[in-house]
Amino acid sequence: AQSVTQLDSQVPVFEEAPVELRCNYSSSVSVYLFWYVQYPNQGLQLLLKYLSGSTLVKSINGFEAEFNKSQTSFHLRKPSVHISDTAEYFCAVSESGGFKTIFGAGTRLFVKA
Amino acid sequence: DGGITQSPKYLFRKEGQNVTLSCEQNLNHDAMYWYRQDPGQGLRLIYYSQIVNDFQKGDIAEGYSVSREKKESFPLTVTSAQKNPTAFYLCASRVQGATYSGYTFGSGTRLTVV
Numbered sequence: 001a002q003s004v005t006q007l008d009s010q011v012p013v014f015e016e017a018p019v020e021l022r023c024n025y026s027s028s029v030s031v032y033l034f035w036y037v038q039y040p041n042q043g044l045q046l047l048l049k050y051l052s053g054s055t056l057v058k059s060i061n062g063f064e065a066e067f068n069k070s071q072t073s074f075h076l077r078k079p080s081v082h083i084s085d086t087a088e089y090f091c092a093v094s095e096s097g098g099f100k101t102i103f104g105a106g107t108r109l110f111v112k113a
Numbered sequence: 114d115g116g117i118t119q120s121p122k123y124l125f126r127k128e129g130q131n132v133t134l135s136c137e138q139n140l141n142h143d144a145m146y147w148y149r150q151d152p153g154q155g156l157r158l159i160y161y162s163q164i165v166n167d168f169q170k171g172d173i174a175e176g177y178s179v180s181r182e183k184k185e186s187f188p189l190t191v192t193s194a195q196k197n198p199t200a201f202y203l204c205a206s207r208v209q210g211a212t213y214s215g216y217t218f219g220s221g222t223r224l225t226v227v
Contacts, residue, residue, distance in 0.1 A: 043218030094212040105155040
């Protein structure tokens with residue numbers, strides 16, 4: 001069975017500092033991996049996804065995530081965060097050919113001035 | 114612009130009352146989903162529908178019911194059998210079979226028992 005573990009429930013960081021949000025998954029088959037962002041009292045928005053090919057994927061607002069098959073990880077990084085990045089981030093996994101997506105418990109990123 | 118509309122944004126339920134949450138999409142997506150979000154627990158799947166007039170239970174379907182009479186609409190009813198309904202409810206959709214595409218989510222309904 002699939003599962004997703006987000007290793008940190010909260011990550012406080014100062015503005016302009018780098019950040020890494022960690023995500024590990026387990027699955028016995030090929031997977032698609034996603035990061036979603038949720039701002040307060042809103043729905044989730046797709047931030048980036050890994051389907052195949054290059055293991056490093058990037059979003060338009062400076063986030064990137066690297067798929068590591070041997071470590072079954074898909075950590076999200078940003079070299080310099082802004083106050084506006086304060087939100088909750090969810091890692092998710094879908095089995096290729098499946099119909100369900102499993103979400104992690106979320107990591108709350110809090111960027112301080 | 115295409116998207117998913119959830120209404121109402123806030124809903125208050127009295128003990129023993131059934132309430133219905135609306136979800137409408139104009140994305141022409143076949144597959145629609147209802148998730149429940151509780152703090153620190155991520156998203157848990159309540160029901161999903163891959164085609165009109167068909168739906169399946171998710172991981173926490175007890176105390177909930179759905180219908181899918183139209184492609185655009187997937188309302189969720191929280192029945193009196195759901196003992197702890199206070200939560201944030203999210204509706205999502207995607208192209209059927211396209212697990213690679215990710216979901217489009219609505220903006221959510223926050224349900225509170227009073």
